[in-house]
Amino acid sequence: MTLRSERPLDSTDWKILRELQRDARLSFNELGRRVGLSSPSTAERVRKLEEAGILSSYGAGVEPTKVGLPVLAFIQLRCVPGMCLFKTGSAEQFPEVLEMYKLSGSHCALLKVAVSSMQHLEALNERLGRHGEQITNIVTSSVLTHRIIDWEQPEGDVHPSINHGWKVQ
Numbered sequence: 001m002t003l004r005s006e007r008p009l010d011s012t013d014w015k016i017l018r019e020l021q022r023d024a025r026l027s028f029n030e031l032g033r034r035v036g037l038s039s040p041s042t043a044e045r046v047r048k049l050e051e052a053g054i055l056s057s058y059g060a061g062v063e064p065t066k067v068g069l070p071v072l073a074f075i076q077l078r079c080v081p082g083m084c085l086f087k088t089g090s091a092e093q094f095p096e097v098l099e100m101y102k103l104s105g106s107h108c109a110l111l112k113v114a115v116s117s118m119q120h121l122e123a124l125n126e127r128l129g130r131h132g133e134q135i136t137n138i139v140t141s142s143v144l145t146h147r148i149i150d151w152e153q154p155e156g157d158v159h160p161s162i163n164h165g166w167k168v169q
Contacts, residue, residue: 018148029042070116074112094113097111098114
């Protein structure tokens with residue numbers, strides 16, 4: 001399988017992407033210094049990456065435990081016909097849901113949720129229960145939470161190098 005993007009990325013593009021994934025608040029001046037470009041050239045590169053849809057967003061990460069949401073869980077949902085969460089629910093009804101994915105397979109959705117307590121999780125499960133069967137997994141620790149995408153390939157190489165080592169904390 002060959003990985004392709006609609007816009008070929010060169011080594012400088014990958015340097016920019018690595019730096020912005022580490023710190024999206026870098027000025028064009030500082031980013032340019034780190035990747036070896038002038039500030040205007042850096043700004044133009046970033047603009048092209050945005051226009052191509054490669055850079056899709058910038059944002060601040062919020063630590064759920066620091067804002068009173070220490071319980072993280074993943075909920076697999078198998079919706080009953082006519083009660084699909086994607087069609088009959090809304091994000092406003094479920095502020096606990098941080099991420100939601102539509103799946104193939106035996107379950108139709110995977111939800112990543114953050115709640116304040118086990119009682120809060122139980123109440124959320126009850127609200128979700130009207131949509132279908134659930135499997136809830138509570139996160140006991142996070143091993144890898146934010147992975148920098150770095151698939152730069154040396155010229156002629158068809159597979160990016162991957163570090164298969166996992167460091168458990």
